[in-house]
Amino acid sequence: xxxxxxxxxxxxxxxxxxxxxxxxxxxxxxxxxxxxxxxxxxxxxxxxxxxxxxxxxxxxxxxxxxxxxxxxxxxxxxxxxxxxxxxxxxxxxxxxxxxxxxxxxxxxxxxxxxxxxxxxxxxxxxxxxxxxxxxxxxxxxxxxxxxxxxxxxxxxxxxxxxxxxxxxxxxxxxxxxxxxxxxxxxxxxxxxxxxxxxxxxxxxxxxxxxxxxxxxxxxxxxxxxxxxxxxxxxxxxxxxxxxxxxxxxxxxxxxxxxxxxxxxxxxxxxxxxxxxxxxxxxxxxxxxxxxxxxxxxxxxxxxxxxxxxxxxxxxxxxxxxxxxx
Amino acid sequence: xxxxxxxxxxxxxxxxxxxxxxxxxxxxxxxxxxxxxxxxxxxxxxxxxxxxxxxxxxxxxxxxxxxxxxxxxxxxxxxxxxxxxxxxxxxxxxxxxxx
Ligand SMILES: [Zn+2]
Ligand SMILES: [Zn+2]
Numbered sequence: 001x002x003x004x005x006x007x008x009x010x011x012x013x014x015x016x017x018x019x020x021x022x023x024x025x026x027x028x029x030x031x032x033x034x035x036x037x038x039x040x041x042x043x044x045x046x047x048x049x050x051x052x053x054x055x056x057x058x059x060x061x062x063x064x065x066x067x068x069x070x071x072x073x074x075x076x077x078x079x080x081x082x083x084x085x086x087x088x089x090x091x092x093x094x095x096x097x098x099x100x101x102x103x104x105x106x107x108x109x110x111x112x113x114x115x116x117x118x119x120x121x122x123x124x125x126x127x128x129x130x131x132x133x134x135x136x137x138x139x140x141x142x143x144x145x146x147x148x149x150x151x152x153x154x155x156x157x158x159x160x161x162x163x164x165x166x167x168x169x170x171x172x173x174x175x176x177x178x179x180x181x182x183x184x185x186x187x188x189x190x191x192x193x194x195x196x197x198x199x200x201x202x203x204x205x206x207x208x209x210x211x212x213x214x215x216x217x218x219x220x221x222x223x224x225x226x227x228x229x230x231x232x233x234x235x236x237x238x239x240x241x242x243x244x245x246x247x248x249x250x251x252x253x254x255x256x257x258x259x260x261x262x263x264x265x266x267x268x269x270x271x272x273x274x275x276x277x278x279x280x281x282x283x284x285x286x287x288x289x290x291x292x293x294x295x296x297x298x299x300x301x302x303x304x305x306x307x308x309x310x311x312x313x314x315x316x317x318x319x320x321x322x323x324x325x
Numbered sequence: 326x327x328x329x330x331x332x333x334x335x336x337x338x339x340x341x342x343x344x345x346x347x348x349x350x351x352x353x354x355x356x357x358x359x360x361x362x363x364x365x366x367x368x369x370x371x372x373x374x375x376x377x378x379x380x381x382x383x384x385x386x387x388x389x390x391x392x393x394x395x396x397x398x399x400x401x402x403x404x405x406x407x408x409x410x411x412x413x414x415x416x417x418x419x420x421x422x423x424x
Contacts, residue, residue, distance in 0.1 A: 026396060028400050
């Protein structure tokens with residue numbers, strides 16, 4: 001009984017923070033296995049992020065930076081830490097919150113509320129762009145048109161581009177998105193399982209053009225992904241560093257110069273990064289607008305091969321960076 | 326004893342979207358004093374209304390579910406063996422849902 005009492009954190013000073021030796025430890029960092037208190041964790045985390053920003057020269061003074069804000073924990077942490085470091089270290093950045101409303105009834109209510117709170121808490125201007133505004137279709141309308149079965153394709157493609165297109169509307173220099181280590185490790189694993197070498201070598205890089213972690217489908221979560229996530233969490237339980245090690249392995253993948261990589265050009269229609277004449281979103285949109293929603297799903301490449309379309313003016317895509325920690 | 330139990334990160338969906346539960350729990354099967362082990366089986370029986378496999382795996386929480394006892398990771402207090410006391414606050418947060 002006495003031992004059990006001693007192990008209990010709230011019974012005075014039993015387990016102290018191994019950094020400050022003053023406050024009671026609140027967590028064990030998987031990275032270092034150190035038991036540390038909340039304040040020491042915050043300062044260690046913020047210091048590490050600052051070092052990554054400076055070490056990789058992620059930003060230049062005077063730049064406009066959009067922070068992808070979903071209302072979830074990762075983007076909330078990102079909004080906090082960037083606005084705090086910008087102030088503390090005087091980066092001289094113009095920060096904006098950028099949020100995407102997919103147009104799914106009921107789905108964003110909670111998270112848009114959180115984003116509104118982020119805006120007030122961190123004093124950052126907020127721009128919400130909707131699918132309706134970006135693509136002319138809400139996700140609800142797309143589902144009505146194509147049924148629940150095929151919307152995964154739309155979900156993935158549209159979400160991947162929505163933030164970039166919103167960033168172009170805000171005329172920012174860079175887009176920062178927050179990803180936790182679990183997500184990045186999961187993406188590394190999924191890219192290995194899919195044999196997607198091109199994406200594997202890009203998915204851990206700190207500044208990217210197109211690829212962040214593979215977007216989740218909000219309508220029907222992917223069983224494959226669920227399996228990968230469960231697997232890495234099981235690994236972590238056996239060895240807490242496993243997740244960081246997987247990311248490290250992903251970073252260490254280097255593609256030999258002789259391997260032919262798909263070329264990265266830009267979409268003729270919207271300017272987004274694309275290896276085809278039209279990017280995937282534009283192909284899907286064209287299908288929707290022509291009432292042929294299956295166009296662009298699966299292997300159909302009709303539009304890219306057969307039709308010559310005028311390049312219409314849309315959001316000129318900017319180089320966009322992804323910031324991982 | 327009286328406890329406050331909170332669910333977050335999507336786990337609240339397993340209990341009718343109620344995040345905070347003020348409950349009264351007694352020591353469970355044969356325990357002299359309530360521990361997290363007993364509390365988990367009580368929570369499963371009394372609070373989780375659907376898809377218990379999203380919450381538990383084997384005799385403990387599913388990997389990816391964070392457990393805090395009075396704002397402190399239960400890894401530091403003995404996990405399943407953590408003894409509970411009157412007015413303790415136990416928080417379960419899923420890290421498996423989107424960021
Ligand atoms: Zn400390
Ligand atoms: Zn395009």
